[in-house]
Amino acid sequence: MATKEIPDIIVSRLPIYLRALQRMLDHGIQSTSSQELGERVGISAAQIRKDLSQFGEFGKQGTGYYIPFLVDKLRHILHVDRLWDVAVIGMGDIGHAIARYQGFANRGFYVALLFDNDPAKIGNKVGNLVIRDMKELVSAVRTEDVKIAMLAVPAVAAQPVADKLVEAGIKSILNYAPVSLSVPAHVHLQYIDPVIGLQRMTYYLD
């Protein structure tokens, strides 16, 4: 979809812009400026204009951005103008929280598969979904053509499960386990690590 190579640091800011813009829409706000958006997301107006200009001309000098248009564009750029099936591996506290999370709606993701290796959990339902046996992971992910996984297994199990996900054809892994993973270069990996957010704030505390 992208016609030129965009630095990943720019890509990383687009979901933050999109979230802020969708929240403005939710509050009935139809237009904004790079200044106003910048204040909401804590990024400079100049940076926002520069980031968005990589993808086209989305605002008008003097009148700013029409939010429904910019939201459509960002959803298209980020490929979330469709619904991606997601597999959740590890149905402990975090896995259950993900399976029940209300924040995916209208943002491009649908939790479609749940896995665990605990016989006491396999076969149980969470919402409408049945927890499947980890042994079925590779075949089920392939059959359902799922490309995205959220990994919520204990730290010690994370790498072997990540290897299975790669084998199954998963292209993006969001890792909740407090451990770094090795995956091939064609697989994208992001971490959810609360300590990063906490340490970013303790810098300002004394």
Added chain:
Amino acid sequence: MATKEIPDIIVSRLPIYLRALQRMLDHGIQSTSSQELGERVGISAAQIRKDLSQFGEFGKQGTGYYIPFLVDKLRHILHVDRLWDVAVIGMGDIGHAIARYQGFANRGFYVALLFDNDPAKIGNKVGNLVIRDMKELVSAVRTEDVKIAMLAVPAVAAQPVADKLVEAGIKSILNYAPVSLSVPAHVHLQYIDPVIGLQRMTYYLD
């Protein structure tokens, strides 16, 4: 502690460097270069050198960084060379996951207080901690002098609870609820939002 104003974007990268360096130490690696560290965290060597140079001279030309020294310095800069008590509000799936999270150890945080407003949960133990009544939130946070909270309540409850946290003297909030919060300027706020990580990866999928 900081003697000059450091841009927040630089501060935001320091925990990422620290995590990577601590993992290298865990694997017995004692020294590194900005190139090697950069490959591990996906940030350019030049950026890493520039970021670290804001705080002093931590490496030697040609020999790179001595990791135990750099880890000590970063822990000091980020104020995680001490242990911060953390209050967790909302003992659903996410709250339980946080209370049991193994990833806080040696990284500066200790979960000290748990709260919920559900009579069926109040008084129950998670590990060694008793879940307290939300009604005690303000008094307990003040008495224990807790400055950091992790917010894991349903979206609709997040703003009123955040208001209580501010009233109680909390200075840093890590918000798991899928909703944006308003807090006074002196309170720091970070979000844990899995969709941001997922959308950053779908950009590269087609």
